[in-house]
Amino acid sequence: MNNDEKILEIKNLKVYFDTEEGTVKALENVNLFLKRSEILGVIGETGSGKSVTAYTITRLLPQPPGRILNGKVLFNGEDLLQKSEDEMLNIRGRQISMIFQEPMTALNPVFTVQEQMTDVISHHEKISKKQAIPKAIRALELVKIPDPELVMKKYPHELSGGMRQRVMIALALSCEPELLIADEPTTALDVTVQAQILALILEMRERLGLSVILITHNFGIVAEICDSVAVMYAGNIVEFSSIFNVFENPLHPYTDGLLKAIPPLDEDVENLNVIPGVVPNLISPPSGCRFHPRCYRKLDVCEKEIPELIELSPGHFVACHNPLGGGSK
Ligand SMILES: Nc1ncnc2c1ncn2[C@@H]1O[C@H](COP(=O)(O)OP(=O)(O)OP(=O)(O)O)[C@@H](O)[C@H]1O
Numbered sequence: 001m002n003n004d005e006k007i008l009e010i011k012n013l014k015v016y017f018d019t020e021e022g023t024v025k026a027l028e029n030v031n032l033f034l035k036r037s038e039i040l041g042v043i044g045e046t047g048s049g050k051s052v053t054a055y056t057i058t059r060l061l062p063q064p065p066g067r068i069l070n071g072k073v074l075f076n077g078e079d080l081l082q083k084s085e086d087e088m089l090n091i092r093g094r095q096i097s098m099i100f101q102e103p104m105t106a107l108n109p110v111f112t113v114q115e116q117m118t119d120v121i122s123h124h125e126k127i128s129k130k131q132a133i134p135k136a137i138r139a140l141e142l143v144k145i146p147d148p149e150l151v152m153k154k155y156p157h158e159l160s161g162g163m164r165q166r167v168m169i170a171l172a173l174s175c176e177p178e179l180l181i182a183d184e185p186t187t188a189l190d191v192t193v194q195a196q197i198l199a200l201i202l203e204m205r206e207r208l209g210l211s212v213i214l215i216t217h218n219f220g221i222v223a224e225i226c227d228s229v230a231v232m233y234a235g236n237i238v239e240f241s242s243i244f245n246v247f248e249n250p251l252h253p254y255t256d257g258l259l260k261a262i263p264p265l266d267e268d269v270e271n272l273n274v275i276p277g278v279v280p281n282l283i284s285p286p287s288g289c290r291f292h293p294r295c296y297r298k299l300d301v302c303e304k305e306i307p308e309l310i311e312l313s314p315g316h317f318v319a320c321h322n323p324l325g326g327g328s329k
């Protein structure tokens with residue numbers, strides 16, 4: 001594939017956390033890429049490393065306790081891990097925006113929507129806060145907030161959860177980033193609002209050519225709006241391909257288990273007990289393939305050797321010693 005089609009490429013990323021209990025091996029070897037104007041779903045159970053990946057891309061990872069031991073995060077071909085904090089300040093918001101799991105943590109409770117939005121826009125566009133007001137209103141209109149002038153005067157706690165999430169998306173999109181990283185943007189919302197927010201992300205992709213990384217527990221959401229999907233398990237990408245390949249022809253037993261458990265849109269994968277066992281402790285993870293204690297296709301080699309992520313068929317990557325057949329092997 002032509003390299004400049006890739007807006008983002010993560011190579012061999014390894015991130016550990018130093019804690020009192022020991023070293024948490026949070027990301028062991030993460031590899032993935034995102035093509036321009038595509039929506040990539042990152043899916044996996046709780047603790048698999050989805051948020052740590054997002055925080056590493058945006059360089060918001062707390063260091064310490066976090067430690068980046070290895071890897072590259074190439075954004076438009078440039079390694080973000082080599083950028084200075086000043087350079088990152090410019091990139092965040094202007095080129096890469098992030099929506100966080102819980103909007104209240106990202107919105108400041110003591111400032112109105114107007115103060116927060118004009119603050120961000122004036123900083124990034126180097127205009128006055130007054131000049132930023134119409135731009136803020138336009139951003140709120142874009143995310144279909146009714147009566148944006150009124151909402152501008154509100155404090156975050158005066159808005160509903162769905163409205164707060166829209167404000168956060170408006171804030172994230174107000175500087176027209178190239179890449180949006182949305183970390184579980186709909187988890188806290190009811191199903192109707194969830195569907196509206198997803199429709200909004202799709203629309204932004206159409207209108208702004210936005211590239212999106214959408215982190216979720218929910219394969220139903222991935223099926224609905226993503227072009228490709230990266231399946232994470234205990235700090236590794238175990239499978240990565242187009243939605244079509246992964247749904248029609250899953251190669252990793254973990255992906256297979258998740259697919260057999262596709263829940264309705266309002267439930268989380270982690271609530272289903274289809275895959276036996278629990279996610280491992282990442283201070284002393286299982287040897288070899290970290291999934292082997294839960295795997296129904298386990299071979300002897302799985303306990304001993306770490307499987308590498310390989311391209312088993314064109315564009316279809318899997319890290320498994322005994323992948324499912326599906327005719328592609
Ligand atoms: N600041 C930290 N200090 C120590 N360990 C951390 C820290 N942040 C994350 N971790 C660990 O890194 C691992 C990956 O966490 P991460 O938050 O990325 O999971 P996640 O896939 O986003 O899960 P969830 O679906 O629950 O949001 C977990 O074992 C977690 O405990």
Ligand SMILES: [Mg+2]
Nearest residue numbers: 050051052101
């Ligand atoms: Mg998370």
